Amino acid sequence: MTATVVLDIGKTNVKLALIDADGRQLAERRRANAVLRDGPYPHHDTEGIWHWMLDGLGEFATMAAIDAIVPVTHGATAALVDDDGLTLPIPDYEHEPAVPLAQYLAVRPAYADTRSPRLPAGLNLGRQLAWLATAYPIEFARTRHILMYPQYWAWRLCGVAAGEVTSLGCHTDLWDPARQQYSGLVDKMGWQDLLPPLRRAWDTLGTILPALAAQTGLPAGCRVVCGIHDSNASLLRHLGGSDGPAVLSTGTWVIAAAPGKPLDGLREEADMLANTSASGHAVPSMRFMGGREFAELAGANPVSCDAAALQRMIDGGTYALPGFAGAGGPFAGRAGSVAGPAPVNDKERCALATLYCVLMSDYCLSALGADGAIVVEGSFTNNPHFAPLLAALRPGQSVAVTDDASGTTCGGWMLAHWGSVPRARSAIAAPLRLDRWVAYRDAWLHRLN
Template sequence: MSRTPVIVIFDVGKTNKKLFLFDEQYRIIFERTARFTETTDEDGDPCENLESLRLSVFDSLMEVFKRKDIEVKAINFSTYGASLVYINEQGHPLTPLYNYLKPYPAPLKQQFYETYGGEAAFSVQTASPVLESLNSGMQLYRLKYERPEVFKTMRYALHLPQYMSYLLTGVACSDITSIGCHTNLWDFSNNRYHDWVKQEGLLDKLAPVMASTDVLPAAFPGNNYHVGTGLHDSSAALIPYLVNFHEPFVLLSTGTWSISLNPFNNTPLTAEELEQDCLCYMTFQGKPVKASRLFAGYEHEQQVKRISEFFHQPAMRYRSLDYDASIPLLPAGNFADRDLKTFSSDVAAYHQLMYDLAVKQQHSTGLVLKGVVVKRIFVDGGFGKNVIYMNMLAMLFPDIEVYAASMAQATAMGAALAIHHTWNRKSLPNNLIDLKYYSVQQDAAL
């Protein structure tokens, strides 16, 4: 029996940890989802169970390699960002995997920004809003000053995707998609580490940078396969779109956060844009991607609870409501401040919620559209399945084609596509993404 060549992708989110096997046509032939119980760090703050994650990689691969119907050609990783694993010379973690929501000490934050030019100027240089622990470079700075004995014995600080790769290769490396993602580490104007990294003696603690398209030989037992260096998940999710579309577009990736990514906007971030939650990501080719963020998915979740409880309706009902253009809408505002008694029905209230969110999204996405002619907006994730939201977004962007874009696991597929040339004998496919077009008046499937 001939064995099917596959690539194994570990896609590690904050909540779900997924394993995928893709064949050479990028069809998913196997998937598994797991959740791990969080543990706590030395301060009692919740954090990822790093040991459970490590063991799950090894256990999963041992199962995969037992299969007789497949041949593993490559392995790669995509994970959430802003998370560092500090390893010693033997590769063992020295601390818990600190949560990027861990409170940051105010005196240390003040010390950092006063030393390096102030928040506004520094943020412009690093394309990083002031996000405290979400700026992963600040986590490393904190370790140096709060736990100098750990800092001294640390060999490398690896971002989580690269730690996952290290588990299978024993080779420590850094990757530009992680370094360039609101870390405070990268000087975007000079395309190198920021001067503070050298001044604080951190350069030796950061592993050599390798290209996102590079692969390494595996140290983990199995057949002769390649291992990628891993990617930050937001950058990975953009790859299928960059592969399939070459005319300028914006990808609106929706989930807890709605992130507008414009890989065709190379203008430097301004202080005003940074104050409005703009930032830069890096493509897997090392090019800046101007982006803006909106906490829309979280707001949607909270307000749907409020509507369903007030009108005594199940929350699931709002996942499949049809768009009704005849429902009158109030001027856009903050839905959380609205009195639900003013709405004639839960359907009217929900339409208003989606309109309020869509108008906020219009502003947020507009920040990355300035100065660039974009023909299409692709909406990926949960909101792309919401016909009310999609119709309202099309109405608010009448001069741009708005599409709901769906594909099987964009983040995982992006990690597979990044190292396509190392494992796949076939050409890159051009049918990875299904599009549904929304006009101002009506929607029509392509």
């Protein structure tokens, strides 16, 4: 039996998945995505992930003949490498770069050119790179390649350096989505020669290095695929035509994508952006850190809520008002608060977190002008009330829930089998019509002003 391995690095967790030729998951391994603080700045535990991954590949090699490995990762992250490896640790994008913001703003392209909103900390990758070039000039001068995070893992596996548009086009300030070319920042900073040739996300870059094949037991001909930004992986299954659905990709970040909608409705102050799809098209998008905000509201002992707890929050006039993550989103800079009677138990805390995430998702979809079908994929598909509550707020639009709680893994598999789409099973959510739910949404919106 042949199979594909997807390395799926999210901001919170790392997953290694073994998927057969029909798109069915055979096995998976998970670990936390830790941020290390033992270096010059908070950085990703790349060596920890690397050795954990190799162990997993060795385990999977006893279960199937692995014919391809596909890296899928979160955005706003890049690696500086020379021929021997990293020249600097890979920064955590939640770390505030130690370079005056005004200095970066002087070279940063206009929003109209990049559709990349100004974001806090290192969420604009260009700011991270400008800081590293200034603060660590010796190490930066040694750098041979700037690799986006998926392509860093592909490079370690096969030794071929590549660039790819989905990570470059993810609020980096490095990419012009309308023209599908590098932005003026790359020229200003002199980074052209450090950015390797662009390849398509589904391209095979090479085969696994012989030493790694020997170490893990993988076939010598195992392909290493270029890889993709995670929310764009989630979008792949739904990009069949011009009238494709809006997609809510849910996880640490909840990202609403509205393929086919115009870019001129995007607003920088609302953290609206144009991502770039794997096929090289600008995709109007909006997001908030929903998974983390849910965890903040649900508390240390999250439990499932029920319709009765949801109704109590609505009847009591308890509102969660953004934001609770401090990392971008349409209400960046606001301190989150709870108005009205506080939840009294874990069920009510979960109910409030659910209501909040539904309202924020509805807000983003409306801001993007998403007026057709909606598909929910990712971790929120495990919440039985999320899609039904959203459907009740959007009459006339179908809200479907995919069968796969990790659309990123599905998208990764698709890259290794380009032209094939695994059988998509989705269910239309029946609206959950709680009393005064629409009025509650309207009152929540009024409180935002």
